[in-house]
Amino acid sequence: MKFLDQAKVYIRSGDGGAGSVSFRREKFIEFGGPDGGDGGRGGDVWVEAVEGLNTLIDYRYQQHFRAQTGVHGMGRNRTGAKGKDVTLKVPAGTQVYAEDNETLICDLTEVGQRFRLAAGGNGGFGNQHFKTSTNQAPRRANPGLPGEELTIWLRLKLIADAGLVGLPNAGKSTFLATVTAAKPKIADYPFTTLHPGLGVARIDAREFVLADIPGLIEGAHEGVGIGDRFLGHVERTRVLLHLVSAQEESPGKAYKIVRGELEAYGHGLADKPEIVALSQVDILDADARKKKLASLKRAAGRTPILLSAATGEGVQEALRALMAEIESERDE
Numbered sequence: 476m477k478f479l480d481q482a483k484v485y486i487r488s489g490d491g492g493a494g495s496v497s498f499r500r501e502k503f504i505e506f507g508g509p510d511g512g513d514g515g516r517g518g519d520v521w522v523e524a525v526e527g528l529n530t531l532i533d534y535r536y537q538q539h540f541r542a543q544t545g546v547h548g549m550g551r552n553r554t555g556a557k558g559k560d561v562t563l564k565v566p567a568g569t570q571v572y573a574e575d576n577e578t579l580i581c582d583l584t585e586v587g588q589r590f591r592l593a594a595g596g597n598g599g600f601g602n603q604h605f606k607t608s609t610n611q612a613p614r615r616a617n618p619g620l621p622g623e624e625l626t627i628w629l630r631l632k633l634i635a636d637a638g639l640v641g642l643p644n645a646g647k648s649t650f651l652a653t654v655t656a657a658k659p660k661i662a663d664y665p666f667t668t669l670h671p672g673l674g675v676a677r678i679d680a681r682e683f684v685l686a687d688i689p690g691l692i693e694g695a696h697e698g699v700g701i702g703d704r705f706l707g708h709v710e711r712t713r714v715l716l717h718l719v720s721a722q723e724e725s726p727g728k729a730y731k732i733v734r735g736e737l738e739a740y741g742h743g744l745a746d747k748p749e750i751v752a753l754s755q756v757d758i759l760d761a762d763a764r765k766k767k768l769a770s771l772k773r774a775a776g777r778t779p780i781l782l783s784a785a786t787g788e789g790v791q792e793a794l795r796a797l798m799a800e801i802e803s804e805r806d807e
Contacts, residue, residue: 478670480631480708482534489517489542489558491596491619494604497550498612509612511548511602514619515555517595518542521562522629524583528566529673531631542593545619548601558595565629568711572628580627584634584711592627596620630707633671635686636801638709640737641718642729643690646754646784648672650718651687653784654794671708678794683801686712691736706740714800715747716793718754718782719771726753726767727774748800752780752793 492514499507520542540563546555571580571592581590599617606613639647648661655674672687688705709715723729730751738745753771756764764781771779780796782789 478530479532479535480530480671480705482531482629483538483626484534484563484629485539485624485626486520486561486563486593487541487624488520488593488595488622489544490622491515491517491598492545492547492555492558493618494599494601494616495548495550495553496602496614496616499551506611509602509606510550510552511616512550512553512555513601513604514548514598514617515545515557516598517545517619517622518558518560519591519595520593521560521589521591522569522571522581522583523562523564523589524567524569524586525564526567526586528564529633531565531569531629533564534629542595542622544622545595545598547619548598548616552601552603555598560595562589563592563629566631568632568634570630570632572630574626574628576628593623593625596622632710633673633686633708634684635673635709635712636683637676637685637714637716637797638712639685639687639716639718640709640733641690641754642692642720642723642733644722645690645718645720646782647687647690647718649784650716650754650782650790650793651685653787653790655685657687671705676794676797678791678798681798683798685797691733693732693736706737706744707742710742710744712747713804714797715744715749716797717749717751717775719751719779721753721755721759721764721767723767726771730771730774748804750780750793750796750800751775751777752782752789754782754784756781756788757783757786 495511497511499510540561542561543558545558548555570582597620599619602613602616654676657674676685719726780789
């Protein structure tokens with residue numbers, strides 16, 4: 476299944492049904508009078524977070540949704556039926572924005588949450604409502620009110636406990652594949668990861684959800700490389716695991732590049748708790764390991780974890796550090 480995290484959708488609620496103009500015509504009833512029924516209300520358009528979805532791919536193939544028009548009123552005081560509603564089913568973590576793609580309408584963070592995006596039009600009154608002492612046989616009824624129409628943007632932000640950030644080829648996908656059952660694409664070239672990935676990591680009989688996003692490069696916040704489009708997927712995380720590859724000439728410089736992009740993106744990413752790890756250390760000898768660890772330590776202002784997903788070195792330590800931060804945030 477392809478991953479799609481943003482979609483533009485047109486919606487329209489149903490028009491209200493028209494009221495009826497009708498008169499009683501029973502035999503032996505001398506003065507019948509009006510008996511036109513009211514029109515039914517138009518259908519609403521709802522958005523609902525459901526289980527079993529992790530992409531907005533359905534909205535790539537259908538972008539127009541219209542609720543049903545209310546049924547017109549009928550004689551014998553019969554009110555028309557309400558039009559059928561339309562429900563847009565989306566994954567938990569979906570935000571709905573107005574047409575300008577900036578005004579937030581609603582944020583569905585939990586399965587089962589619903590929000591009415593467009594209300595159906597009210598049905599019109601039948602002629603029975605217009606009877607007065609001086610107008611015993613009104614020949615007018617109201618038309619139904621029109622429904623609402625608008626264009627919205629659906630934007631998905633994955634909900635995970637921890638997020639992986641770093642430059643391309645920092646070993647993020649390898650780490651995700653090692654500690655979870657996820658099977659991301661892994662190869663020895665930049666931007667192997669083109670879409671965010673999710674997996675469930677387990678440590679000391681406890682579990683948390685881990686998100687991997689495509690690598691960042693300098694200028695990502697201005698659209699360089701894949702840009703910062705996927706950073707929204709780690710906005711909701713409680714802690715970041717920042718991986719810096721041991722293949723980097725200067726791990727300290729590589730660390731500062733990604734930190735600069737996080738700060739430029741904003742939305743509180745730079746303020747999140749961060750675990751720093753020097754990854755792929757299995758390729759280093761003792762002297763190179765010491766030198767690169769010192770470079771990263773100076774830049775990060777803390778002692779990094781030495782990590783190798785290939786040999787398993789430091790993996791348990793990294794998971795425990797992430798779990799400790801996640802539980803601390805949950806308690807708060």
